[in-house]
Amino acid sequence: AQSVTQPDIHITVSEGASLELRCNYSYGATPYLFWYVQSPGQGLQLLLKYFSGDTLVQGIKGFEAEFKRSQSSFNLRKPSVHWSDAAEYFCAVGLSNFGNEKLTFGTGTRLTIIP
Amino acid sequence: SAVISQKPSRDICQRGTSLTIQCQVDSQVTMMFWYRQQPGQSLTLIATANQGSEATYESGFVIDKFPISRPNLTFSTLTVSNMSPEDSSIYLCSARRTSEQETQYFGPGTRLLVL
Numbered sequence: 694a695q696s697v698t699q700p701d702i703h704i705t706v707s708e709g710a711s712l713e714l715r716c717n718y719s720y721g722a723t724p725y726l727f728w729y730v731q732s733p734g735q736g737l738q739l740l741l742k743y744f745s746g747d748t749l750v751q752g753i754k755g756f757e758a759e760f761k762r763s764q765s766s767f768n769l770r771k772p773s774v775h776w777s778d779a780a781e782y783f784c785a786v787g788l789s790n791f792g793n794e795k796l797t798f799g800t801g802t803r804l805t806i807i808p
Numbered sequence: 809s810a811v812i813s814q815k816p817s818r819d820i821c822q823r824g825t826s827l828t829i830q831c832q833v834d835s836q837v838t839m840m841f842w843y844r845q846q847p848g849q850s851l852t853l854i855a856t857a858n859q860g861s862e863a864t865y866e867s868g869f870v871i872d873k874f875p876i877s878r879p880n881l882t883f884s885t886l887t888v889s890n891m892s893p894e895d896s897s898i899y900l901c902s903a904r905r906t907s908e909q910e911t912q913y914f915g916p917g918t919r920l921l922v923l
Binding site: 727735736738739742783795796798800 | 850
């Protein structure tokens with residue numbers, strides 16, 4: 694079964710600083726990879742996704758992520774964070790098995806922004 | 809992206825009672841899913857809501873506790889039956905559009921507190 698690991702439970706960065714959130718997956722083939730963000734009291738919003746092709750994908754709100762097959766990683770980056778980026782970030786792996794599609798989520802990384 | 813709404817947005821219920829959560833999508837979708845997010849935790853898939861047939865439940869979740877309906881392509885309900893305080897969670901509906909491979913969009917969630 695596939696699994697997703699987000700090793701950082703909580704990260705604090707200063708506003709304007711760069712950000713990298715780590716995500717590692719375990720799966721026998723190239724999975725579908727996603728990053729979602731959950732602001733306090735909100736549902737999940739899709740930031741970006743990777744299915745195939747260019748391993749560097751651009752998302753909304755200035756985020757990008759890079760798929761590295763050799764490291765089984767899909768880390769999320771942003772060059773300069775804003776106070777509004779404070780939220781919980783979830784990495785997810787998609788599995789398509791004869792149409793029975795599932796997402797497996799990591800445990801999440803809570804991002805705090807300090808002035 | 810698909811627009812997904814859920815009702816109610818939050819509720820406080822007494823143990824032993826049941827609550828039905830509604831999920832409405834703005835366009836036709838192929839797959840609809842229900843997730844549970846326990847306090848401070850990640851998302852866990854409860855079941856896949858199938859149109860016109862019984863839902864497909866994940867390990868640890870049963871139809872008697874979480875009956876699901878999907879009478880048409882854009883609407884689904886999840887009932888949390890005979891509630892206990894352990895059922896206090898956020899319940900999220902998600903959907904996948906026909907035109908977007910493997911991508912799930914999420915509703916805002918229903919925040920349930922069981923006393």
